[in-house]
Amino acid sequence: SVxxxxxxxxxxxxxxxxxxFVKENDTLETLKERILKYEHKIYPQAVKWFCENRLKIEGRKVKLNLEDLKLENIVNNEALISPGLEKEFIIN
Known part of the structure; x- marks a missing residue:
């Protein structure tokens, strides 16, 4: 989470x-690696939205200005990202 x-x-x-997702054959190391991979995508995405003034804090909620954004929530069937990533942040 960011x-x-x-x-x-x-x-x-x-x-x-x-x-x-936790896979049946995951070890602590493989799970940590996968989590880190997604952290390295969501942090820069959040920073980009912040720099573009797309985030508005309303109490305990953050509202994202979605105007002109195309977001992807599922990435390689490994994770669910909410509210989603812009194309440049999608993991291949």
Missing amino acids: HIVNEILDGGPIVIQAAT
């Missing part, structure tokens, strides 16, 4: 999240 920082550790409203 969230807005506030005075509570990991307590700010969420900007974007990635949830990956």
Whole structure:
């Protein structure tokens, strides 16, 4: 998860999240690698939206201005990304 920082550790409203599946043959290392792969995509995506002034904080929620955005939520059937990634951040 990428969230807005506030005075509570990991307590700010969420900007974007990635949830990956645990596979039957996963080890701790393979799961950590897959999680890190998605973290490296959602963080720059959130920063881009912030720099483009697309994020609006309303209480405990972050609203994303979706105007002219095309987002993908499922990436390689490994993860669910919400609200999704722009094409340039899609993992191949």
